[in-house]
Amino acid sequence: MSGWTIRPERPGDEAAIHDLVARAFAPMPFSEGDEQDLVDALRAAGDLIQSLVAADSAGTIIGHISFSPVTVDQEACGWFQMAPVSVSPEVQRSGIGSALIETGIARLKAEGARGVAVVGNPAYYERFGFTQVPGLAPLSAHDAPYFRAMVLAGPAPQGILRYAPAFG
Ligand SMILES: CC(C)(COP(=O)(O)OP(=O)(O)OC[C@H]1O[C@@H](n2cnc3c(N)ncnc32)[C@H](O)[C@@H]1OP(=O)(O)O)[C@@H](O)C(=O)NCCC(=O)NCCS
Known part of the structure; x- marks a missing residue:
């Protein structure tokens, strides 16, 4: 698919993001x-420090990525x-997820971020440069195998x- 752009979330995008996240995860067996409630909770807590959307040529939101601070x-x-x-x-598997990840990380880096963590399929995330970092581990033992x-x-x-805190 072509003809989409990435931009920061704007006021008024909240419901479309909620719906998109729900639809993206609905078929996933691990979900x-x-x-979608996590994104809302991060926003409500002021922890949605970077929220980017991919919008198609009609303006419909077809992709989203969230970044929140950790300790x-x-x-x-x-x-x-x-x-x-x-x-x-x-529209999965047409490069939108990769573009959201690469754009989001580049923007964070430009703003002085020192690092990014993710929990997910290592086969997918390692292609972006996520690795196992010795001495850095998530609190959750369940997440540990998927933490990069x-x-x-x-x-x-x-x-x-x-x-x-919104992650529970
Ligand atoms: C995961 C997700 C964000 C990727 O976005 P996307 O736009 O489909 O991905 P891209 O087109 O940029 O990249 C596609 C590549 O990633 C691979 N890929 C996509 N999802 C993957 C997954 N869950 N695990 C492993 N590889 C995956 C594809 O095989 C493809 O690789 P290929 O081009 O070598 O065949 C999207 O599929 C999605 O929303 N999935 C449902 C929600 C989800 O699982 N989110 C991630 C939770 S950890």
């Missing part, structure tokens, strides 16, 4: 069906969690990484 050993350290990433099922990180400005923090 608990609440990813390492309970200290803010300029690191962010990339989640969730959502692309409308009809990308250092944007070193050194990498060492310790237990905790997501924003």
Whole structure:
């Protein structure tokens, strides 16, 4: 698919983002069906520090990515969690997810972020440069096998990484 652009979320996008995230995750067997509520909760808490959408030529939102601050050993350290990433099922596998990830990380780096963490399929995220960072681990043992990180400005923090409170 071509003819889409990426831009920051604007006031009025909230309902379309909620619907898109719900539709993207609905078919996923690992989903608990609440990813759209997570985005709303991050926004309400002031933790949706970067929210980008992909919009088609008609302006319809077909992709979305969220970044929120994390702590390492309970200290803010300029690191962010990339989640969730959502692309409308009809247009998946046409490069929109990759563009949202690459654009989001580049914008964060330009603003001085020191790193980004993600929990997901390593086969997908490692292609963007996410790796296992020795000494950096999520609080959740369940997430640990799927946890990857990308250092944007070193050194990498060492310790237990905790997501924003909206993650529960
Ligand atoms: C995951 C997602 C954001 C990727 O967006 P996308 O626009 O479809 O991805 P892109 O077109 O940029 O990249 C497609 C490539 O990623 C791969 N890919 C897509 N989703 C993948 C997944 N869940 N696991 C592994 N690989 C995946 C495809 O095989 C494809 O690779 P190929 O081109 O070598 O065949 C999108 O599929 C989606 O919204 N999925 C449902 C929600 C979800 O699972 N989000 C991520 C949670 S961790």
